[in-house]
Amino acid sequence: MKVTVLYFARLREALQREREVIDVPATVVTVAQLRAWLVARGEPWASSFAEIKRIRAAIDQAMAQDASPLHDGAEVAFFPPVTGG
Amino acid sequence: MPVRVQREDFDAGREIGQLRAADPKIGAVAAFIGVARDVNDGDAVATLTLEHYPGMTERALEEICAQARARWNIADVLVIHRVGELRPTDQIVLVVVTSAHRGEAFFACEFVMDYLKTEAPFWKKEATADGTRWVDARDADEHARARWKATGA
Numbered sequence: 001m002k003v004t005v006l007y008f009a010r011l012r013e014a015l016q017r018e019r020e021v022i023d024v025p026a027t028v029v030t031v032a033q034l035r036a037w038l039v040a041r042g043e044p045w046a047s048s049f050a051e052i053k054r055i056r057a058a059i060d061q062a063m064a065q066d067a068s069p070l071h072d073g074a075e076v077a078f079f080p081p082v083t084g085g
Numbered sequence: 086m087p088v089r090v091q092r093e094d095f096d097a098g099r100e101i102g103q104l105r106a107a108d109p110k111i112g113a114v115a116a117f118i119g120v121a122r123d124v125n126d127g128d129a130v131a132t133l134t135l136e137h138y139p140g141m142t143e144r145a146l147e148e149i150c151a152q153a154r155a156r157w158n159i160a161d162v163l164v165i166h167r168v169g170e171l172r173p174t175d176q177i178v179l180v181v182v183t184s185a186h187r188g189e190a191f192f193a194c195e196f197v198m199d200y201l202k203t204e205a206p207f208w209k210k211e212a213t214a215d216g217t218r219w220v221d222a223r224d225a226d227e228h229a230r231a232r233w234k235a236t237g238a
Binding site: 006008009010054058061062063077079080081082083084085 | 144177178
């Protein structure tokens with residue numbers, strides 16, 4: 001399954017990238033599993049996801065939860081709590 | 086229900102005029118303007134840079150406006166949010182709600198701002214004398230949004 005992963009704000013800077021296309025293994029089917037898989041890849045994901053508090057996720061541009069299911073071709077975004085307004 | 090994310094400044098008077106001109110049933114207009122401050126967390130702020138998630142931002146704002154419409158009997162909602170580099174005293178965001186009577190307009194305007202603060206994917210980075218830093222989310226904003234759940238749909 002291929003997903004496009006986007007990063008924003010502090011997380012984008014920490015990872016020094018704003019997007020990547022990832023072919024995830026069949027065992028990765030939820031947001032939480034994708035996050036764990038990214039962290040397991042090592043640096044810079046491990047320390048960035050550990051240091052930035054309360055990282056949130058979206059799938060296909062809608063807020064998602066840990067258990068939200070991924071699908072082939074999904075656009076998954078990770079970002080810190082929002083601070084607009 | 087128009088939603089706009091833009092770099093350019095806005096003219097609140099003109100926007101309000103356009104929003105209410107077409108509907109003579111409107112008897113109330115509530116508007117909120119968020120403005121860039123020159124101090125945050127005790128430090129002087131030189132510039133404020135707003136990043137967003139193009140596509141999701143507009144969808145999130147439209148969803149918030151739809152919730153406000155479902156909850157109150159309002160005529161229209163307008164949200165304009167700026168992105169890019171801003172300076173102290175610059176306008177950041179405009180929310181306008183029109184309705185027949187003031188109660189709904191006041192409530193819906195505050196509701197839209199409270200949800201925008203916690204649900205719309207914008208991030209602020211500020212430049213101070215010590216360099217740049219990302220603005221942290223405030224618990225008070227989360228509490229403000231939670232109030233609307235406590236008071237029921």
